[in-house]
Amino acid sequence: MVVLKILFLLVALGAIAGAIGMLSSSNPVHSALFLVWVLFCVAAIYLLLGAEFLAIVQVIVYAGAIMVLFLFIIMFLNLGRDEFGPDQLPNQWTWGLIFSALLAVVLVSIAGATATLRFSGDLLTLTPIPELARTLFTKYLLAFEIASLILLIAMVGVVVLVKRRKEGA
């Protein structure tokens, strides 16, 4: 059980370090690669919590599809370098740091308030995927269908947004 704690702390530190790296690098490509690392760490957290299906989906959908799309757009727009002019918002860093630190204090104290809530049973027991599927396709069937509709709308929306309009049309 101590091994689990150490493993969790390692993965959590890796995720936080990756997030800080994402924010501190000035090259968007580096930021995207740091985010891929963070997403892998989150997948590892899911595994430690016994949600192995979500861990797989996280790697396939987030790291495999979404981040590839991000990198594709960054390279498509050729944004490998920063060419921003002088900052028009002075003290943006200071106030951003102050307010997100306040947010962190509030959220962490809320998390600390749940100390009495405990995980039931062994953490590493995996979630049975058939049970997950049964819930998804009975209780949440309507939501599932609506999600497919939303994906279709997103697909059509992207085509409409990015299509070049013909001159004079």
Added chain:
Amino acid sequence: MEAGVPISWVLGLSAILFSLGALGVLIKRNIIVMFMSIELMLNAANIAFVAFSRAHNNLDGQIIVFFTMTLAAAEVAIGLAIIVALFRLRRTVDIDKARLLKW
């Protein structure tokens, strides 16, 4: 048996990642990196969902994470299309340059 990791640790990680995402949205000027920070916040919320789902021995939380991932995929596609449209119009991804509501 005493379960290894306390739930407050997992929620603490979720809180810290969410705050880092909020920090990114506040301080970054590159719209793509801001968008990545939003993805980070979505993931932080997902971690909290899975932790609570595990604590209450209820699968609904995991199903909601599944739907969040679906919506994140749709959201990223639309958001990046908007970024491409903005870049075609302004030739920049500096969000401070897009200050007018209408061009």
